[in-house]
Amino acid sequence: MIEHLLPHGAEAWVYLAHTPLLWLTLTLVAYVVADRISIAAGRHPAVNLVVIAAAMIILALTLTGTSYETYFEGAQFIHFLLGPATVALAIPLYRHWERVRASALPILASLTVGALVGIFSAALIARALKGSDLIVASLAPKSVTSPIAMGLSEKLGGAPFLTTALVIVTGVAGAMMLSPLMRLLRIKDSAAIGMAAGVASHGIGTARAFHIDSVAGAFGGIGMGLNGAFTSLVLPILRPLLGL
């Protein structure tokens, strides 16, 4: 029936499925739909934008039997913008510089405590649950941005590709827990909330912090950048303490 109505249907699909345009468009459309859903839910933390958009895309790729590699040929144009967006974090940082400078002590102290809690809690809990060395090493750098985390995971004897997945889950989990947890702890200071988001769950946490306000976003960027530097310096030294 379909062949009769659209004699060139198969040809058109074969062509489209291999152009970057289709997958680039799908990514943008899925994001726009997810964004509408998130707005309709009043930006409720459980309705995570990234998860909804990614789930729709994974479903579409699975149904059409499309590989991630084919998809990424289109999606890479969006992925690429992560670099310039990271550079652009300098702008909110500069806009809130007075506040940041006045908070130098809380920033450095919370970075140190937060980063160490992140590394040790992951390693200890995974050990207690009988996780292998490979799992522990892949988990230890999970709170930092993925290019740094992958390098560290490899150095510790983990699996860098597994770490990429764990970094993303950590980001999403932090973004979803951020607001409810801060309410529970009665923390209202946007600076403290943003710092926590950036230190615990890197860019995905920071993206959520920008939905709270620009101060939270600025501190998220600081937390993410500083934790990347701190963890990459400290994790190789802590290695024996993690039993690796």
Add this chain to the structure above:
Amino acid sequence: MTVALAGIFLCQLLGELICRLFALPLPGPVVGMGLLFAYLLARGGQGQKAVPKPLGAIADQLLGHLSLLFVPATVGMMRYFDILSANALLLTVTLLASTALTLAATALTFRLLTRAKS
């Protein structure tokens, strides 16, 4: 607009270059953020006005839709469903507990030291 865009890309490029030349354990864009920040600081001016308008506009666009930029990497999780589901319980418990502890420890330390000062 084009000048601002070129400036952002230039900072990233210089960041990548510096990281490789000095074998820094940081991603190029993070160093690029430092460079752009240093430029803004050196340029001076006060508050909102100090950031050139086009640069501010691009930054607001990019950062306002930061979630979008993580979508392709998150879709990439589909490649690891096997290894993730083989260790599902261990990984779920560890990641949820550790992330909650990290968030709480960071925010509480921040608050403690902000209060201690005032």
